[in-house]
Amino acid sequence: xxxxxxxxxxxxxxxxxxxxxxxxxxxxxxxxxxxxxxxxxxxxxxxxxxxxxxxxxxxxxxxxxxxxxxxxxxxxxxxxxxxxxxxxxxxxxxxxxxxxxxxxxxxxxxxxxxxxxxxxxxxxxxxxxxxxxxxxxxxxxxxxxxxxxxxxxxxxxxxxxxxxxxxxxxxxxxxxxxxxxxxxxxxxxxxxxxxxxxxxxxxxxxxxxxxxxxxxxxxxxxxxxxxxxxxxxxxxxxxxxxxxxxxxxxxxxxxxxxxxxxxxxxxxxxxxxxxxxxxxxxxxxxxxxxxxxxxxxxxxxxxxxxxxxxxxxxxxxxxxxxxxxxxxxxxxxxxxxxxxxxxxxxxxxxxxxxxxxxxxxxxxx
Numbered sequence: 001x002x003x004x005x006x007x008x009x010x011x012x013x014x015x016x017x018x019x020x021x022x023x024x025x026x027x028x029x030x031x032x033x034x035x036x037x038x039x040x041x042x043x044x045x046x047x048x049x050x051x052x053x054x055x056x057x058x059x060x061x062x063x064x065x066x067x068x069x070x071x072x073x074x075x076x077x078x079x080x081x082x083x084x085x086x087x088x089x090x091x092x093x094x095x096x097x098x099x100x101x102x103x104x105x106x107x108x109x110x111x112x113x114x115x116x117x118x119x120x121x122x123x124x125x126x127x128x129x130x131x132x133x134x135x136x137x138x139x140x141x142x143x144x145x146x147x148x149x150x151x152x153x154x155x156x157x158x159x160x161x162x163x164x165x166x167x168x169x170x171x172x173x174x175x176x177x178x179x180x181x182x183x184x185x186x187x188x189x190x191x192x193x194x195x196x197x198x199x200x201x202x203x204x205x206x207x208x209x210x211x212x213x214x215x216x217x218x219x220x221x222x223x224x225x226x227x228x229x230x231x232x233x234x235x236x237x238x239x240x241x242x243x244x245x246x247x248x249x250x251x252x253x254x255x256x257x258x259x260x261x262x263x264x265x266x267x268x269x270x271x272x273x274x275x276x277x278x279x280x281x282x283x284x285x286x287x288x289x290x291x292x293x294x295x296x297x298x299x300x301x302x303x304x305x306x307x308x309x310x311x312x313x314x315x316x317x318x319x320x321x322x323x324x325x326x327x328x329x330x331x332x333x334x335x336x337x338x339x340x341x342x343x344x345x346x347x348x349x350x351x352x353x354x355x356x357x358x359x360x361x362x363x364x365x
Contacts, residue, residue, distance in 0.1 A: 001174055001177040001181065002206060003169050003173070005174065006165055008174070015160070015167060016350070019163070023311075023313060025152055026046065026157075026312055031043065032134060032138075032145065033356055035142065036134040036138050037137040040349065040350075041130050041134065043312060043321060044126050044127060045156055046119065046321065047324075048125070048127035048128070049322070053161040053165045053293075054161050055116060055120070055166075058299070058300050061078075061297050062105060062107055062116055062300070064104045064153060065104045065110075066108075066320050071100065071104070072102065074167070075093060075094050075097055078093065079094030080092055081093050081294040081296060088178055089178075089195065089198040090175075093294075094332050098171065101243070103297050103298070103301075106301055107300065107301075110196070110217045110300070119193060119300075122242040123322060140291045146272055155320070161293070164293055164315060166291055166295055178198065178205075182197030182198075183196060185209075190209060191213055191214070192214060194347060195365050199216070200217070210223045228256050230242040230306075231243055254337075255334050255338060256328070256353055257306070257329055257330045257331035257332065257353070258311065259350055260312045261305075262327060262349045263347075264303070264347045264348070265303045266344065266345045266347070266356065267283050267284055267344065268306065268341070268342070269281075269287050269288045269338050269341065271300075271335055272286060273288065273305070273335070273342045281301070282301055284302060284303065285302065285344050286301075286304070286306070287305075287335055287338050288306075288316075288335065289305055289307070289310060289335050290314075290316070290317060291310060291314075291316035291319070293315065295315075295316070302325060303318050303325060303332060304348065306331060307348060308335055309329075310329040311330060312329075316329060320348075326348025327346065328346055328348055331353070332356050336354075339359055342355055
């Protein structure tokens, strides 16, 4: 447990730096695209890198579906993922591979043209074509600057996903330790349930438990349940003022966001709140609040992605571009307005989302 905590701290420092660098790099790429006479092409310049960490898991799960790689080998490499990655109490794929098996079965029904390798090849072509258009619209000095910035982008933007995968691995190390520690505390009568360990801090678990463990755990459980009913505003100055989830619901039906992966797709929506929910069917539009690395494998099945929170360098945006599917992010209200079964037109080039047909939530699958 101590080792996992130390590794997490070591990983987060360079990961945070790379994340900040990535934002600055993308801003420069956007300026270069605009000055070349190609506004809106910036997202096509940061795709097709080929070595995005989480795209590898989708590629190897594809190999599982084709019998090239065993499920055991896949789990040895990627089993640290969990439906809710940053939640230490969540059950990882290595503990419960059911979501992986279901996705492999879904992949088995997809055409070979949908493979991650085929998609990656198309994205390389898209990026190279975007680069040609940008260079054609710049002078000699502009081309030199663009070449340097794009070279830096190819190095640092994929590193953002490497850092994310690394800190998720440290969380899974802590998860494995917590399972053992919780079971031991329960066996010794120190806690009433092994799951109580998730309401204790690392220092309390390693060094000294609180005097009244049961009371502390109950209090923290109550706080956790209370916080789950609250939503924070998208932005604030000073201390944020949370509101109840019910009060945060939006009465209007308009949804739009930031275009981060180009293309236009029509399809039925599937609103998913948990990556463990693998019922996403081929061609459906994935609608979710946010994503983490374990969601990458779902993107291969989706025809487009609509996400409540994030920006051009968020995990969902990066993976959507590598998979070559339209993505609109930062809608703020997508999961509250859109219902499973609604027919949508998603425009990843301008951020527009049209509700073509509404399905009664009560009759939606």
